[in-house]
Amino acid sequence: MNTWQQAALAAEIENQAQVPVLSLAASASVRPSRRLGRPTLIQMGSNIYEQVRCISAIVRSYHWRGVIAIYEDDAYGGNAEMLTLFSEALQRVGSEIEYHLSLPPISSLSDPRESVFQELLKLLSTQSRVFIVLQSSLPMATHLFQEARRMDFMGKDSAWIITDSISSFLDSMDTSVIPYMEGALGIKSYYSKSNRPFLEFSAQFQKNFKSENPEENNTQPGIHALRADDSIAVIARALERLASDDTNTPKMMLKNILARNFSGLSGNIIFEGGDLSNSNSLLFRIINVVRTGYKELDFWTQDLDNPFRREGRDKNSSRNTTKVLDGPVIWPGYLIKRVPKGWEMPTDAKPLKIGIPAKTSFDKFVKVDEAEAEADKRYSGFCIDIFREVLKILEQNYSLPYEFHPVIGTYDELVDFVYNKTYDAVVGDVTILANRSKKVEFTVPYAESGLVIVQVSSEEPQKAWMFLKPFTMEMWVVTGALLIYTMFIVWVLEYQSNNPAFRGPWKNQLGTALWFTFSSLFFAHREAIHSNITRVVIVVWLFVVFVLTSSYTASLSSILTVRRLESNVTDVEWLKATKSVVGCDGDSFSGNISAAFLELPYAKVFINQFCKNYTANQPLNRFGGLGFVSSNSSSSPFAFTKFFLGNLLEGGKFRPPNAFQKGSPLAADVSKAILTISEKGILKSLEDKWFPRSAECSTIEIDELSLRNFWALYFLCGATSTLCFLLFFLCL
CATH class of the missing domain: 1.10.287 (Helix Hairpins)
Known part of the structure; x- marks a missing residue:
């Protein structure tokens, strides 16, 4: 029986006769077989729950935010619980299943290759390039990897992980098939290869296997062979015990089997609730498929603090958690120097589609000049320059072809275009808001943001003193x-x-x-x-x-x-109480409106240019700042601003962030690059370039002169007078 569902069906048939059924298939349930109403079903295989925990630990270690789950369906519909377990395990490590691809049972296909090809076409529209093959028969896995490599799903920046259902056959698989899987990570049930019983069994197994299959190159016994031998040993020991008892019934046979406790070829054989207990300290080997074989990288344990460690390593030994696997890992596309992004990276043929606002209230942030023939000069502004500086840093590790797409619409619509995958990212003066963060990924802010009130200034009243x-x-x-x-x-x-x-x-x-x-x-x-x-x-x-x-x-x-300005407008409630006109369309700052609400970056630019006529108060509300967007948005807080700002002044404009699609690794890389240019002073130089302060708007704070500024002078004067007074009377 190849699957747990088949074994469960057989157990239900044999349940009435109380005949024990030993299954080598992996169970997709976290509950023991006895609690599932199958007291005669005994699991000798690994539990899929432990496998998905191991996979989620690998996903977490490489910071992959989204994965694609692939599995071969069965006729018993037993994949629902497996997907649920996997989804819950990923959620605990901050990741998610972007898409799950169900392959039909290979026994039902007349042309498996064409069927797999048609199924893989569905993945072309997905962004994630981390593929997890949860369950598959060996023939289906062979077709899957052959078609995946042919369709370039195993290129650079992709990652593949296979479970024990496939990797356990690598020891006996046709060596002409293994190269199609090169670069994939796999998990294999752990068993010791150095103890004497295994060495004796392995030698005998290879001798017998070679004599029966002289054309095969891989003759190493796999985990299934070891567990089959252990299953025979369990039954033999139970029969020996049964022969010595007066009671000879299937129920007693089941009891004797579950009471067995010994060290087998596959590890310690201990049953709990009808299932094989995970008593081994090392549960799985982490392997890397290379050429016509594989190499062992690490071991996975149930230790949450240190899940990966080599055999024999002290569990309390220090470990670099950012590169948890002992490597180097050879990834698909023979990528060695860095970890794959696990995301569909842009190429020259398919560049990154970046949406930018076609028209902004302050064109110093983003300006589109359609009349300009050269692309480098067609798009300019503070945000564009920041993005280009970021690219210079990113290109030290990988190329990032891109093309700008001007978009006419609100900032909410621009972010929604990233959310629905019309564009891959947004570069512009987009404010980071909570509701937008639910849809797209923002970089770290490169400018402070908040809501301020701008109003016509009034001179400070002259004081008599x-x-x-x-x-x-x-x-x-x-x-x-x-x-x-x-x-x-x-x-x-x-x-x-x-x-x-x-x-x-x-x-x-x-x-x-x-x-x-x-x-x-x-x-x-x-x-x-x-x-x-x-x-x-x-x-x-x-x-x-x-x-x-x-x-x-x-x-x-x-x-x-120096003109001292004071704000007449204190807050929103003052505007309500005085029934002031705020931001009416068609009005300008000629006295027709009492105040205007502006984003902090816009207000700074505006006040820098017109400080003698306008003033701004402290921000009423703080936002997340300005950043770039990468897929996931909402309604722009600037929609209200733009409603009246169009006629506020002729010339002058402002905004900042950037956004990317949810799970995009580019957001983290761009954030690091923004921090780098900020630390190097490049960001400050760009601010000075695009937002120079007017010579008339120098903010000179006049401080009152105090005694501490002149105490030495006063002391000199007082001491001189006193000394002269004393000398005069001494000379009399």
Whole structure:
């Protein structure tokens, strides 16, 4: 019996007589046979559930997001549970079945080759190039790989994985057939090839097989031969036990079989619930089909943390999880240096179809000039330049032929074209949104995005105390204190020097001292100075005055010259409350509308050019940024913007992301390339190239001058005055 379904049918027939049935076919169920209502059916083959877990671990290790499941149908309809198990296993590792191809039973086909060819034609419209052959007879697998290679499904960037139902026959398969499978990965049930019982059995098996089939080259015993021998051993041991018992019934025979526990050629023979227990620490060999044979790469275990390891390796040993298989792996198309993308990669004959917006509100992002004859000059803009820089990095590993297709429509429609596979990707100013991410794959954002309010600016109202703004309050207080202290020192020194200008009634002395000190601020003092020590104090004070007046004049001039703008519109609720007109079609920023909602990148470009007339507030909402799209979108947040922005100004435009089809490996590669050009400063240079800031829009922030800016100068002045005061009295 070739399939588990056939064995199950036989077991149901024999169930009434309680006759045990041993099956070497793989089971597609995770439940033991006894729980399936087949207590007499004993599984000696591997469980397909463990095989799909192994396959999903391989898929996860190579980051393949989508696969194509291929299987040969049977007359018993037993593939539904197998597909369910496989789909659930893939979902747990972040992958999915893009398409499942059911091949009819080969026994029902008059022309298997033509039938397989017609079935494979269905895969031409799929994107994934990771093919998993879950179940197939050897003749069907032979036709499958022959046609797949002829139809170029086994070219570079494709990957094929075969299960134990095929790989177990590689030891005895015709060597002229194996080259059609070259590059495929396979999983084979593990068994030790070094123990003495196996070596003795292998030698005897090859001797007998060669004598009966002298034309065959492959004479190694496969897992089926080992399990057949183990099955015979199980029955023999059960019969020996049955002969020693008084009760000789089929039920007792079944009990004796299930009670067997020994080390066989295929591994430990232990039954649990009527099925062979997976007690081996190493369950499957991972093999790579090469030329007319195969090489062993690794072993798969049930250890979730370290599922792949060589025989004899410590389970706690470190392992590179990005290249989990000991290699090198020879992939289809003799690809060795890198892992296949597992995706239909573009070629010169079939380049990558990239949709771009034919018309944007800000053509500095994407501009299409149909009148330009040269393709390189026909498409320009910030997004186009980023994409071309990304290509320079990607082409270090593989070529990426492409062609641009201008699309007239909304951004939602543009993303939907990627979702329905009209285009492979979108390059342009597409905002990353949650609902779009459900349909397509976005790259990392290359520009920040959010929703801001742009409005006509109003000058900051003039304030009566504007003249105090250049200095902080602390600065004014300390300056006044230093002035009074200097006035006091000058008065004392000149009074003791018998200067008649500082003599007389105390009111005259105070007035003279005040006038002298204040007039020195404008270098207009006229009183004669008698003491040389006083002259030292005055010189230092005049230097302080010079520095302060120069700094004050410069700061006040900047405040009065650079326009300070403030936003009248605070938020959306303010617009609602005032019933303001927002973004009406046909209006422009001539006062007809109160405000406009713009994407943050557009607002930056617009404000950079028209900063003297318009202002923007902080983003009201944050989006995912601007990126490229690769298959999977929704409605553009810019549709509302474009509704009124068309007449907002003549010239000037903006946007960014990129998107790819769901599961596309290009999205990850493009994201890495975007990060690379960002780290190298290329992205910043492109921003400066396409969005230069107007000379009139330099954002000079005027900070008030504080005491920390002049504390050394003040200390010098105060210390000089104090020192001169002490020296004067010491010299008396």
